[in-house]
Amino acid sequence: MSGTETYSRSMFSLTNHEIFVLTAHHDGRDNGQVATWIMPATLVPERPRIAAILSPRNYTHELIAGDGRFILHMLAADQHELLPRFGLHSGRDRDKFDGLTIRRSATGLPIIEGCCGWAECRILTSLDAGDRIVYIADIVEQELRPGCIPLRKQEAFAAQPEDVRILLEEKHRVDGERDRAFMKTFDE
């Protein structure tokens, strides 16, 4: 999502978020999705927590809601090919892990190799806003690759072929249309 249309008159047009991939496993099924609305959610070092804002329409969300856990990966600058793999299509239509090297966490969740870091998260609480659900999750295990440079949205989009960039921007527009109806649930 380039954000050029969505945020053109907003201070958020000035942001350049890190690209994350959330992976999940439930009922023998794996999936993952791109996410940028991710942030740390506590100052208490021995109780690390994150906040994630997710669409309940995504297939990944179905698995996360079923299992209560997910792995959060911060992509490295050279992993821009993972943006369309995990952010353009739904895992309902294809196996997003096909041809990708993964390993498993102790609890069986898929971990993508080569990232700046990953964290296994267990959902603590959530807030339903209609179009999105805000999750607060405890980090139960994590690994960091020191010195790794994260992939950010502007650079990730610039690295895509023109046709892929157009498809990503069109999906962003269509998802926004879809979400408008769900947001109305909270209007009255």
Ligand SMILES: Cc1cc2nc3c(=O)[nH]c(=O)nc-3n(C[C@H](O)[C@H](O)[C@H](O)COP(=O)(O)O)c2cc1C
């Ligand atoms: C740059 C970018 C950022 C995104 N950020 C989020 C996000 O923060 N939360 C979210 O729910 N979806 C986000 N998405 C959308 C999902 O990654 C996308 O809809 C994905 O295809 C869902 O796949 P799934 O149905 O297999 O779960 C983002 C997509 C892109 C390209």
